Every structure is written in structure tokens, then in C-alpha cells.
Amino acid sequence: MPSSSFEAAAAYLSTASSLSKVSNTIKLELYGLFKYVTAGPTPTSSRPSIFDMTGRAKWDAWNAAGKAYTQAQDAETRYLEIAKELGWDEQAAVSKQHEAPSTTNEDEDGDIWDSEEDVSSQGGGGLGCAVSTMAYTKEESEKTLHGFAVENNLKGIEDLLSLVPDLNLDELDEHGYTPLHLAADRGHLDIVKLLLSKGVDKSIKDPDDMAALELARIVGHREIVSLLSE
Amino acid sequence: MASKDQQKQPPTGIAPAEEHEEEEQTDSEDEPHDPDQAVGSSTTALASDSKKKKKKKSKVSRALSALKGKSKIPDELVNSVLDRAKAEESIPEGELTPDNIRDALEQLKIMDVVQGKVGLGGLNKKDMGAHKFWGTQPVPQPGEGPPIDDGYIEPTKPREEVRQEPYPLHKDFEWSFLDISDPKQCKEVYDLLSANYVEDDQASFRFQYSAEFLQWALMPPGYHKEWHIGVRVTTTKKLVAFISGVPMTLRVRKNVINVTEINYLCVHKRLRSKRLAPVLIKEVTRQTHLKGIFQAIYTAGVIVPTPISTCRYFHRSLNVPKLVDIGFCYVPRNMTLARMTRLNAAPGATVLPGLREMEEKDILQVASLFTRFMQRFSLAPIYDIGEIQHQFLSGRGEGSIGDGGQGRRERQVTWSYVVEDPGTQQITDFFSFYSLPSTVIGNQKHPVLEAAYLYYYATTVAFEPGAEGEEGHLKRRLETLITDALVVANDAKFDVFNALTLMDNVSLLQDLKFGPGDGYLNFYLYNWRTAPLSGMNAEADVPAGKGIGVVML
Numbered sequence: 001m002p003s004s005s006f007e008a009a010a011a012y013l014s015t016a017s018s019l020s021k022v023s024n025t026i027k028l029e030l031y032g033l034f035k036y037v038t039a040g041p042t043p044t045s046s047r048p049s050i051f052d053m054t055g056r057a058k059w060d061a062w063n064a065a066g067k068a069y070t071q072a073q074d075a076e077t078r079y080l081e082i083a084k085e086l087g088w089d090e091q092a093a094v095s096k097q098h099e100a101p102s103t104t105n106e107d108e109d110g111d112i113w114d115s116e117e118d119v120s121s122q123g124g125g126g127l128g129c130a131v132s133t134m135a136y137t138k139e140e141s142e143k144t145l146h147g148f149a150v151e152n153n154l155k156g157i158e159d160l161l162s163l164v165p166d167l168n169l170d171e172l173d174e175h176g177y178t179p180l181h182l183a184a185d186r187g188h189l190d191i192v193k194l195l196l197s198k199g200v201d202k203s204i205k206d207p208d209d210m211a212a213l214e215l216a217r218i219v220g221h222r223e224i225v226s227l228l229s230e
Numbered sequence: 231m232a233s234k235d236q237q238k239q240p241p242t243g244i245a246p247a248e249e250h251e252e253e254e255q256t257d258s259e260d261e262p263h264d265p266d267q268a269v270g271s272s273t274t275a276l277a278s279d280s281k282k283k284k285k286k287k288s289k290v291s292r293a294l295s296a297l298k299g300k301s302k303i304p305d306e307l308v309n310s311v312l313d314r315a316k317a318e319e320s321i322p323e324g325e326l327t328p329d330n331i332r333d334a335l336e337q338l339k340i341m342d343v344v345q346g347k348v349g350l351g352g353l354n355k356k357d358m359g360a361h362k363f364w365g366t367q368p369v370p371q372p373g374e375g376p377p378i379d380d381g382y383i384e385p386t387k388p389r390e391e392v393r394q395e396p397y398p399l400h401k402d403f404e405w406s407f408l409d410i411s412d413p414k415q416c417k418e419v420y421d422l423l424s425a426n427y428v429e430d431d432q433a434s435f436r437f438q439y440s441a442e443f444l445q446w447a448l449m450p451p452g453y454h455k456e457w458h459i460g461v462r463v464t465t466t467k468k469l470v471a472f473i474s475g476v477p478m479t480l481r482v483r484k485n486v487i488n489v490t491e492i493n494y495l496c497v498h499k500r501l502r503s504k505r506l507a508p509v510l511i512k513e514v515t516r517q518t519h520l521k522g523i524f525q526a527i528y529t530a531g532v533i534v535p536t537p538i539s540t541c542r543y544f545h546r547s548l549n550v551p552k553l554v555d556i557g558f559c560y561v562p563r564n565m566t567l568a569r570m571t572r573l574n575a576a577p578g579a580t581v582l583p584g585l586r587e588m589e590e591k592d593i594l595q596v597a598s599l600f601t602r603f604m605q606r607f608s609l610a611p612i613y614d615i616g617e618i619q620h621q622f623l624s625g626r627g628e629g630s631i632g633d634g635g636q637g638r639r640e641r642q643v644t645w646s647y648v649v650e651d652p653g654t655q656q657i658t659d660f661f662s663f664y665s666l667p668s669t670v671i672g673n674q675k676h677p678v679l680e681a682a683y684l685y686y687y688a689t690t691v692a693f694e695p696g697a698e699g700e701e702g703h704l705k706r707r708l709e710t711l712i713t714d715a716l717v718v719a720n721d722a723k724f725d726v727f728n729a730l731t732l733m734d735n736v737s738l739l740q741d742l743k744f745g746p747g748d749g750y751l752n753f754y755l756y757n758w759r760t761a762p763l764s765g766m767n768a769e770a771d772v773p774a775g776k777g778i779g780v781v782m783l
Contacts, residue, residue: 011466014500112402112463114500127473127495127511129782130531131430131437131668132543132728132749134559142563150563175564185566208569218568219551 002037005090006076009083010034014113024057026082031058032065033079034111042066054115145171149179149195152188161198169200176207184212184228187221192228202228308332361535363508368757370536377759380485382524384757392519397509401464405513408458408472410448416441418469419460419494424669426499428531430749434557435668435679439494442641443666446625447493447783451616452477456517457490461506470498473510475518479612480527480780482760486612490518492528492756493783515756526756529782531749538609538755539765539778541730543747544739546716547574549725556670556679558726559745574743576720577713585714587626588646588660593619595657596648596688603688607733607779608763608772609753621686622646622662637722644685645718649711659707661687661715663727664783682719684729685781687711692734705737712738731766732778753778 002010013030035043035058043062048055069075084090141147145167148156157179161167170178180200183191192212196202205211216224308331365371368383396405408415420441429436439447448458457475462468475490492514497506518526545559550571553559561567588596597618604610613621627634627642634640642665649659662685667678689707691697697704719727729735729744730751738744753765762769763777 007465011463011468112501112504114503126507126530126532126534127528128428128493128531129437129529130543130749130751131428131435132545132747133430133432133435133557134545134547134553135746135748136560139563177566181566185568186561187567206566208566208572210566210568215566215568218571 002072002076005080006037008090009080009088012088013083013086022086028057028061029065030079030082032061032063033069033075033082035062036065036069036075037072037079038111041069041072058115144173145169145179146173146177146182149182149188149191150186152183152186152191154190154194157191157194169195169198170204172204178204178206178212180204180212181206181215184221184224185215185219187216187219187224189221189223189227192224196227363511364535367511369534369754370759372535374536376761380483380758380760382757383759384524386522386524387519389520389522393516397513397516399461399509400504403461403470403504403506404464406460406462406467406469407455408460408469409455410445410458413441416444419444419458419472422469422472422498423494423496427494427496429671432557434671436671438667438669438678440641440643440665440667442625442627443643443664443783444494446620446643448474448476450476450478450620451614454517454521456520457514459510459514459517461510470501471506471510472496473514475514475526477523478527479614480525481610481612482755482758483608487525487758488523489525489527489755489758490514490523491782492526525758527780527782528754528756529751530754531751533752534754536754537752537762538760539753539763539769540767541732541751541753541765541775541778543749543751544729544731544735544744545747546727546729546742546744547725548576548716548720548727549723550574552676552725553679556673556676558679576716578717580714580717582649582659582710582714584650584652584658585647586650588622588648588662590619590623592648592650592657592660593623596622596660599657599660599688599690600686603692604686604779606692606776608777610779622660625664635723637718645682645715645722647715647718649689656690659687659689659691659711661685661711663715663719665724666783680723680725682722682724682727683781684712684715684727684735687715687733700737704734708734709738709741712742716742730778730781731775732781733775736773736775751782753780753782 043059043066045059047059047063050056065075069078080088080090141151143156145157145160147153148160170180172178173182177185178200180192180195180202181204183195202213203211206215210218213225213228216228305328308328311331312328361372370377370383399405408419410416410419420439423444424436424438427437427439453476457477459473460469461471463470473492473495475492478489478491480487480489492511495507495510497504497510515526518524547553547559547570550559551567554561554567554570561570593615597613597615600613600618604612611617622644623646625643626646627639629640631637631639634642644662644664646662647660648657650656651658663682664685665680666683667680670676670679687708689704689711691707692704694703696702697707699705716727727744728747729739731739750766753763764770764772764774765778766774768774769777
């Protein structure tokens with residue numbers, strides 16, 4: 001019979017936001033322990049087929065728990081241990097239990113929670129307002145010096161330089177920007193560093209009559225501002 | 231409406247509607263209505279000639295059905311679109327190449343629509359499966375066409391004929407009324423929503439309604455505690471689902487009806503397979519019936535049967551560097567973030583003489599201005615004095631401005647301003663907006679997006695002859711008024727100012743540098759028929775936006 005601490009920890013874990021950051025390995029271990037404690041040492045059903053990957057992984061985890069622990073008490077202890085690591089506070093939980101005494105769960109399988117998959121973003125029914133962001137058409141990635149500066153693709157620029165060692169790094173693109181303008185504006189520190197190390201011209205003005213330093217300052221990229229002010 | 235489901239209810243008592251698995255199956259080729267629906271119903275404007283469209287579309291729809299599971303857009307679909315576009319002669323001949331069509335379709339992410347991952351404009355998703363539930367509800371059903379007369383679908387029932395006992399839940403769960411005036415219970419709703427409520431399609435942002443927002447939105451004058459309905463886990467009492475209604479007097483064209491405004495339907499992320507949503511809707515409907523209310527208004531980002539209007543979100547960037555940083559918007563290749571920032575900088579000060587915060591003494595004048603102004607829209611709330619007080623003043627927060635951060639009081643939810651004519655001391659205009667932040671999911675540097683949403687506004691200029699229209703002075707006055715709203719919002723450190731294509735907004739959005747969003751909002755009435763209303767698109771002789779005068783929170 002699971003203890004009230006166990007039930008409280010299970011309730012906590014089923015909703016804890018910290019759990020979303022936890023690896024599947026831990027989640028599966030928790031699942032195996034949970035089933036051990038609540039339903040019995042090993043699964044009674046046969047192992048799900050290879051096509052039911054989730055079901056199979058869960059079955060395996062439960063089965064592994066059954067092999068690792070000889071009594072439910074040990075499995076429960078391990079479960080509480082993980083729960084505490086994930087931020088469950090037994091004291092807080094106990095006092096909460098006090099306020100709302102839990103009724104005996106007659107159904108031994110209190111495993112009411114879905115797995116992580118197949119969670120829709122609509123709040124569970126779709127009614128309410130909608131979250132919107134600025135509509136955006138993805139632009140083609142340009143495999144050019146300027147394109148790499150925009151995309152923060154350091155390796156792209158390095159590769160390009162090894163292919164074309166005398167590449168003009170101060171070249172203006174069709175919109176009138178140098179790679180340094182673009183990298184300073186978008187806040188790509190490593191690209192700015194690379195370009196400066198190659199001795200690019202910091203004083204070139206963009207179509208709005210701004211040098212790279214001014215662009216970085218307006219946008220608030222402090223590190224780039226100090227780099228360009230040197 | 232309940233009896234039909236009840237007979238079919240499984241012994242567990244959970245939700246009458248379909249299971250997820252079924253949903254997947256019915257999504258298959260032999261039910262072409264799904265892709266059809268997604269293509270045809272992004273606005274209801276098409277409803278009137280839906281027959282004709284259906285026929286035309288059958289070829290497309292066959293093509294769509296045939297290619298589920300593949301992500302490349304097949305020639306058959308491209309050619310079919312090509313043929314139709316040629317027939318309609320709406321695109322210059324030279325631009326009609328298969329490659330162009332393919333590109334356009336790819337941009338529309340049409341394959342995602344076909345495969346049911348998303349609907350047009352990011353709508354729908356899998357919720358198409360919810361149509362089975364809506365098929366049992368008194369709402370206009372697909373293919374009905376617009377009604378001849380406005381009116382109810384199901385007649386009002388006397389109280390004793392309303393189902394008296396709550397709908398059954400699985401024994402793991404139990405019903406619970408939430409007392410929102412109790413900070414502890416309000417916090418429970420806040421916790422549920424902030425972790426589980428609506429997100430954008432990329433799961434980058436999730437609404438974070440504050441506790442004080444919920445108190446403001448859920449406790450207008452005459453609210454009923456019985457309409458704030460939760461589902462708790464039987465053993466732990468943890469709140470895992472919620473739905474709410476608040477009373478509203480609504481004018482729908484010529485009829486004034488008492489409705490409940492349904493909102494904040496939320497089911498815990500990991501209980502979505504339990505089909506709690508339909509039973510929540512049925513229970514709040516039952517509670518509404520018990521109070522003698524038989525109509526409701528609600529909105530959704532998704533399409534279910536049957537929207538009366540669809541509006542699109544627009545966004546005015548205020549803090550451009552942050553918005554770019556969190557992926558809310560992007561810097562186009564042909565400009566700099568620095569230029570974008572400069573172009574979107576809000577003016578430093580408001581310009582309307584006599585602009586000041588609304589106060590208690592303004593309530594009567596604001597009420598009469600509001601009432602007169604809102605008559606210009608087909609669908610609008612009717613507020614009495616108490617409701618005006620609540621909507622525009624009760625959310626103003628505590629302490630003085632600055633206590634809750636720059637430009638804000640503590641716990642401030644709404645900002646309401648009036649323009650008092652310095653000569654006559656009459657209130658000539660007012661505007662309001664509210665704070666609805668979103669969590670920026672997984673972002674340590676910027677955990678919260680501070681968003682202001684345009685709420686109600688009005689101006690006496692609308693009543694002057696010749697004010698309406700593209701060149702009329704109403705448009706110019708509202709531009710000035712809402713620009714002042716942007717200034718106030720910017721001073722209060724909002725990152726973005728959002729508005730929908732409703733009321734007079736459409737005429738203002740472009741000039742005030744709002745950009746189109748990827749989100750849409752569909753408006754619905756429960757148990758009431760009316761013809762489509764102008765939202766994102768114009769309907770009949772009503773210009774875009776002016777069908778809708780209701781802002782849902």
C-alpha cells in the first residue's frame with residue numbers, strides 16, 4: 001500500500017514543471033517505480049510490439065524496476081528520492097495533505113496522467129483567445145558572406161575564407177550593408193570578432209548613415225559596442 | 231441537448247465525445263470533409279455559395295485526399311490549382327507557372343493542413359475531431375448556410391426541466407466551484423492556466439493571465455460563483471481543469487439577449503486524452519441553464535461549428551530588440567534591427583489636449599459615449615453604469631503610478647484614459663487597453679512578453695456627419711487617440727501592443743504600423759443563429775471589422 005508521501009510525490013511529479021526538463025531515462029525510471037509500488041513488481045501484460053515505442057519503453061522500465069527491487073518499500077524510497085531532487089517538498093506536501101485529506105484511492109492504479117506526447121497547444125479545448133506572433137515568411141538561407149553574417153554562421157565564413165583567401169570582407173550587399181554592419185546589428189559577437197581580426201573597415205556607413213558601432217549601440221549589444229569602440 | 235449523449239455514455243462517465251484514436255481514424259481519406267473544411271471555412275463568408283464552391287473544390291479535395299502522408303506537393307494538386315486560377319483570371323497569365331503555384335502552396339504550408347497538423351492560418355489542428363461533440367450542440371452545423379431570421383436554435387426551458395445533477399466524471403475526478411475572490415483559489419486557477427493554457431503554434435509563447443486579471447475578468451457585476459467550474463483530482467484535490475462563464479448583455483444585430491461569456495477552458499496538459507473539455511462545456515451550459523440563460527458567446531483560435539466571424543491579430547512592436555530576441559518578430563534581410571527599432575519608436579508624449587486617466591466622476595459620461603459609439607457595430611455588449619465602472623476602473627491597480635514598475639500601479643490590469651474638452655469639460659473620447667503577458671517558453675533572459683491589448687474606445691467624432699470612410703475625420707481622430715494609447719503603453723514598458731481586426735481597428739492598423747499576426751480569433755454564439763458578421767473580411771455592405779464590437783478577454 002503506497003504511503004501518503006508517495007501519493008503526494010506522485011501528484012507533484014505529475015504536474016511539476018521541472019519534469020519537462022528531465023531526461024526520458026529518469027521519467028521512465030519514475031514510471032517503473034510508480035507501477036511497481038501501485039500495481040505490482042512486474043507487468044502482467046505481454047511486452048508491447050516494437051511499433052508501440054512508448055508502450056514498450058514503459059513496459060521495459062516497469063520490468064526493470066521489478067528486477068532491481070525486492071520490496072515495494074525500496075522502490076518507494078527511490079521514487080521519493082528522485083521526487084525530492086526534482087523539487088518536491090515533503091513538508092509542504094504533508095501540510096497540504098492535512099488541509100485536504102485524501103480519500104482512499106480504491107482503484108490501485110492512480111496513474112491518471114497522460115504521457116508527454118500529443119500535448120496540444122490549445123489549452124485543452126480550444127476555447128478562449130489565441131496567442132499570435134508577427135506573421136513571417138521564412139527567407140531563403142543565402143550561402144554568401146553576408147548571408148553567413150546574418151545567420152551567425154562562423155564556420156561558413158571561415159570556410160569561405162579558406163576557399164577565397166582574398167575575399168573582400170568590406171563588400172556591400174545589394175541593400176548597402178557590409179558583413180560587419182549585419183553582424184553588429186544582429187548581435188553576432190563571434191562574427192564581429194572574426195571580421196575585426198581580419199582588419200575590416202569599421203567606419204563604413206550603412207544607407208541610414210550609420211557605422212557598425214552605432215547600429216550595435218541603438219540595438220543595445222553592449223559587448224559588440226565595447227569591441228567596436230576599441 | 232444532454233439526453234442523447236447520456237444514453238451513449240460509457241460506464242466510466244467520462245466525456246461523451248470521441249477518443250483520440252477515433253479522431254485519428256476519421257481523419258483519413260474516406261472523409262474528405264476535413265481537408266475540404268480547412269480549405270473552405272477559414273471565413274464563413276463563403277457559406278452562402280458553399281454548394282457551388284463544393285463542386286468546384288471536389289477535384290482539389292480528391293487531390294488532397296490522395297496525398298496524405300507525403301510532404302512534397304504533388305503535381306496533381308498544383309495543376310488543379312493552376313486550372314482554377316486560370317479559370318478565375320484573377321492572376322496575370324505570366325505569373326501562373328506550376329513553380330509559382332508550388333511555392334505559394336509551400337508557403338501556405340498546405341501539406342500540414344492536408345495532414346491535419348494545422349489548419350489554414352494555423353487554425354484547427356486536430357480539433358476538427360471535436361466536431362462530433364459540436365454536432366450534438368445547439369450551434370449552426372456545417373453546410374446549413376446563413377439563417378433567414380436571427381433567433382434561438384433550442385427553446386428556453388423552465389428550470390425544472392433542466393438537468394438537476396452534475397454530469398458524471400470518472401471517479402478519479404470531482405467537480406468544484408472556484409471562489410475567485412479567495413486569493414488561494416484564484417491562485418490555483420492562475421497556476422493551472424499559466425502552465426497549461428493556450429500557446430502559439432510553435433509553442434514559444436503561452437498566455438499568462440495574472441491572478442488580478444482573472445479576478446477582474448471573472449467577477450463583473452452579477453457574476454455567479456457557480457459558473458466558475460473546476461475539476462479536481464479526487465485524491466489530492468489538485469485543480470486540473472477549469473471553465474468559466476460571466477453574464478453579459480449582448481446585442482446581436484437587432485436583438486438584445488442575455489448571454490454568458492464563456493472563457494478560460496483549460497485542461498491540464500497531461501489529461502488531454504481524458505476528454506474533459508466536452509463535459510466541462512456541458513456542465514457550464516447546465517449551470518447557465520439553471521440561472522435561466524440559454525445563449526453564450528465564446529471565441530477560439532480553432533475552427534469548430536460554426537464561426538459568426540473571424541478576426542486576425544495585429545501587432546504594434548514597441549520594444550523591437552526584445553521582440554526579435556525572443557522570436558516574436560524577425561528582421562527582414564533588407565534592413566537592420568537598428569532601423570526597425572527607430573521606425574517603431576513610439577512618440578515621446580501624448581498629443582491630445584485634455585487627455586488624462588479616467589476617474590470615477592467620468593463614469594456617466596463614458597457610459598453614454600460608449601453606448602452611443604457601440605451602436606455602430608452589429609455585435610456589441612450593453613453595459614450599465616456598474617459594468618462600465620467594473621470594465622474600465624476596477625482593474626486600475628493599487629497605490630500610485632510607478633509602484634508596479636514604470637508607468638504602472640501595483641496589480642494594474644487595465645489602463646483607461648479619457649479626453650476632457652478643456653473648454654466644455656465634456657468627455658469627448660476615451661480609450662482603454664489591458665495587460666495580458668505571455669510566458670516566453672524556455673527563455674531565461676526574457677521569461678515574459680509584456681503585451682498590451684487594445685480594449686474598448688470611443689469618440690464623439692464618430693457622430694459628426696461625414697465622419698466615416700477612408701477620408702473621414704473619424705479615421706484621423708482615432709489614429710491620434712490610439713497613437714496616444716501607444717505612448718501610454720510604451721511608457722508602461724509594454725513590449726508590444728496588440729489589436730484585432732474588429733470595431734474601427736482595420737482603418738488604423740496600417741498607418742499606426744501594426745503588422746499582421748499569425749493568430750486568428752473566431753467568434754461563436756451558442757444557441758443563436760445570425761448571418762456572418764464583418765471581421766477580418768467585410769460582409770454584405772458592412773466594412774471589415776465593423777461587425778464585431780465585442781472584445782473577449
